Amino acid sequence: MPVIQGPSSYKITGHLQEFRENPLSFLRRLTEYGEVAAFRLSHKRFYLTLNPQMIKDVVVTKTSCFQSVKSVQVVKAFSANNLFFREEALYMHLIQPSFVKKHLLQFKNEILQVVQNHIRKWKDGEVRTVLKDMRNIVFEALIKGIFNLDTDSEHSLIKCLQTLVSLRGRDSLHSMIKVPLPLPIKQQRVQNETINHLLLLIEEMITQRKQSDEQVGDLCHLLLQHSEDYLLSSEGEGLIKQQLISLFFTMYETITHTCSWSIYLLCQNEEDIKRLQKELDNEAANHSLTDVHLAKLSYLHKVITECMRLYPSIWLFGRKATQDIQLDGYHLRKNDTVLISPYMMHRNENYFLEPYEFLPDRFQSDFLSDVPDHIYMPFGINPRVEVGMSYVLEMVAFILVPIISSFNIKAARNNIIEPDPHVLLRMKDELNIIVSIR
Secondary structure (H helix, E strand, C coil): CCCCCCCCCCCHHHHHHHHCCCHHHHHHHHHHHHHHEEECCCCEEEEEEECHHHHHHHHHCCHHHEEEEHHHHCCCCCCCCCCCHHHHCCCCCCCHHHHCCCHHHHHHHHHHHHHHHHHHHCCCCCCCEEHHHHHHHHHHHHHHHHCCHHHHHHCCCHHHHHHHHCCCCCCCCCCCCCCCCCCCHHHHCCCCCHHHHHCCCCCHHHHHHHHHCCCCCCCHHHHCCCCHHHHHHHHHHHHHHHHHHHHHHHHHHHHHHHHHHHEEEEEHHHHHHHHHHHHHHHHHHHCCHCCCHHCCHHHHHHHHHHHHCCCCCCCCCEEEEECEECCEEEEECCCCEEEEEEHHCCCCCCCCCCCCCCHHCCCCCCCCCHHCCCCCCCCCCCCHHHHHHHHHHHHHHHHHHHHHEEEEEEECCCCCEEEECCCEEEHHHHCEEEEEEE
């Protein structure tokens, strides 16, 4: 039976301080101990695995022997409100995959128009702050796609979401690594009042939708359409309301950061921008921008897929053993936790040639068929992961197409931006770009 090794620690807290200070560096250090490494956070044992068979056993073959440990639970110090981010929201439970595709087709032009309205204000040669721009664009696009509302309508629901986004900005979002500081009492009160008001507004919207036969086609409509059993009880309706809030904030963060990382990587690789612009120009030569068939933009999809490899939204998740168990020759005891890091797996040179390089062409049509299952997992592992991943990929494409086709972009400073591992993988520093009208 192979022996699982790992760094030693004689502290009561184990490796907790090292993990908090620089989690990605700590995970890289663990990979030096082999495909499975052991470490300790306080009195609890954890194992980081890079073993594909072990990952498959934990999440598929022997899943009944484990319980899910979500990213926000890996460190107990995390205390963000569960309404805001739920990994389940990435998988769009309760919505049929075919209806998600139909929704994207129906709202494509509206979302493209949202982006065009924003970038129309950009001036030739000016410096733009990418994260700020992406947050504004994604907010408006999701307001339209989820609730079929326009931000200039002054709807109370929009004002509530804007307030919560403001309160939960970069400085106030809790990290899963560092001990979070509570919001000041006044801000906490405003947040709680806003959440309660938002729940009432969504309840009103649900009541109106139930009484109307209009086929709106937004995600709220699709969720209600396939959740009729839940709407029969107040408890079930409360679940739907929480799902809608979680869906908004989870997609808001995921799409915003995927767009930002994509632009960062393109700015680092000028030839990829030119190639992408050529693809967009060729497609736009026969269609208006709103009629461009995104399915034909193969290189754009490779760019986004490669971006999600280098900077996966879900960078760490785990499973806790509910009994003693053998996995691929390794012995785990009850309550041991197996951690799986897409961030580290995606940088494994056994499966990805030049893993630290941005190489979109690695994602040829048959590439993933040659990679063992559960190696590429930017959104973790779930039976419905393809639904959420395709939604995010399409939404990111909707946002990037107008920007890349309308502007030449380059970084204002030629600096390396490190990832910042919060619940999602974010940028540690601001990315400023110079935009030039094409």
